[in-house]
Amino acid sequence: MASPSKDSGISLMPFFDRCKLPATVKDDCDAFVRSRYSCPVRPAPFQGYCSYTLFVGEEIAVQFRPFAHKLDIDLTRTACNIFGHLAPETEYLGQLEGTGLYAFSMRKLPGVSLADHRALSSKRSGREQIVRDFAQLQALAWQKARCAEELLDEKRTVGSSLSSRLELMSASLPLRFRRFASSLLGDISEIEALPWVFTHGDLQPSNICVNAYSGKLTGLLDWAEAEWLPFGIGMYGLEELLGEDNLDGQFVYYPEARRLRHMFWKQVMLLIPELARDSKKVSLTMKAQKLGILLWHGIAFDDGNLNRVVEEGNANDNREIQRLAVFLSHSSSTNQLKMRKISISPISPLTRIRSFLPGKV
Numbered sequence: 001m002a003s004p005s006k007d008s009g010i011s012l013m014p015f016f017d018r019c020k021l022p023a024t025v026k027d028d029c030d031a032f033v034r035s036r037y038s039c040p041v042r043p044a045p046f047q048g049y050c051s052y053t054l055f056v057g058e059e060i061a062v063q064f065r066p067f068a069h070k071l072d073i074d075l076t077r078t079a080c081n082i083f084g085h086l087a088p089e090t091e092y093l094g095q096l097e098g099t100g101l102y103a104f105s106m107r108k109l110p111g112v113s114l115a116d117h118r119a120l121s122s123k124r125s126g127r128e129q130i131v132r133d134f135a136q137l138q139a140l141a142w143q144k145a146r147c148a149e150e151l152l153d154e155k156r157t158v159g160s161s162l163s164s165r166l167e168l169m170s171a172s173l174p175l176r177f178r179r180f181a182s183s184l185l186g187d188i189s190e191i192e193a194l195p196w197v198f199t200h201g202d203l204q205p206s207n208i209c210v211n212a213y214s215g216k217l218t219g220l221l222d223w224a225e226a227e228w229l230p231f232g233i234g235m236y237g238l239e240e241l242l243g244e245d246n247l248d249g250q251f252v253y254y255p256e257a258r259r260l261r262h263m264f265w266k267q268v269m270l271l272i273p274e275l276a277r278d279s280k281k282v283s284l285t286m287k288a289q290k291l292g293i294l295l296w297h298g299i300a301f302d303d304g305n306l307n308r309v310v311e312e313g314n315a316n317d318n319r320e321i322q323r324l325a326v327f328l329s330h331s332s333s334t335n336q337l338k339m340r341k342i343s344i345s346p347i348s349p350l351t352r353i354r355s356f357l358p359g360k361v
Contacts, residue, residue, distance in 0.1 A: 064101040109219030115205035126215025133217035135267035145195035156227035172309040194230040201225025203237030232288025
């Protein structure tokens with residue numbers, strides 16, 4: 001977990017309500033932790049949807065999670081092996097008897113959540129920093145890539161069902177989005193032939209830790225949904241870095257979003273030269289990113305079930321549908337922003353892929 005912040009997060013009681021547990025279980029969780037540590041114990045000032053978190057001293061966080069959202073220690077270990085200090089070392093502590101909750105301890109990550117950083121600072125330099133660091137994250141994943149044939153027994157919920165999910169979205173997404181899914185369905189075999197990389201499953205501002213002053217990436221929280229996926233799918237998270245919700249809760253791109261997008265791809269090409277030399281693979285990576293957007297915003301979360309397509313008119317799906325509209329068109333549906341054109345130096349590795357970049361934001 002990140003260090004204490006002003007993130008309002010989720011209050012404690014809804015978590016226990018969702019787990020169908022009495023409020024007194026919170027005291028049982030606290031006692032469980034105090035029996036194992038001598039340092040002061042306190043609830044984290046912000047709480048996630050799928051866990052109840054306690055801070056132990058200044059270096060440790062303990063999370064309680066229901067079975068549906070429990071951490072896989074093998075996966076958290078893989079995250080540490082690939083991303084180093086950007087992923088928290090995690091240990092399984094045991095099950096809280098009679099509750100169905102599983103306890104995990106982890107190293108607290110430094111910094112504040114990106115959501116907090118945005119609330120405290122509007123400096124464009126911070127936005128550039130996190131986009132550059134996100135490109136570095138893709139390069140780290142690429143370095144430990146595997147081929148699909150090696151992962152036959154390790155594919156998880158999303159990786160084992162890419163084609164069937166695209167078929168579902170092609171048939172059932174709101175009409176304006178179906179063409180995106182149908183188009184990608186024709187490319188799915190080639191996308192699956194890309195290198196498979198270890199991918200964080202919930203890239204949102206509250207799970208991204210940054211330095212409070214510089215905005216530099218210091219870590220990623222919540223690896224419960226992580227899995228191996230074709231390279232590019234995990235880039236769905238780039239869109240969340242290029243804008244934020246306005247006061248009406250509608251996602252809007254920053255005025256400099258187009259420049260930041262170009263900067264991201266330029267960095268990726270610089271950091272992964274073997275990718276830059278293969279224009280077809282670059283094109284497929286960009287299609288994989290669009291697939292990632294569809295998977296993370298076109299499939300309803302439904303408390304982790306991931307088996308229903310978002311529906312127009314369903315109030316629970318409004319946020320995801322609005323993001324789909326913005327992310328797939330690269331334009332802010334609630335506030336069209338004028339973007340200045342950016343000239344790309346002919347010696348830049350990005351020149352090789354300019355024809356693949358979208359013309360809008």
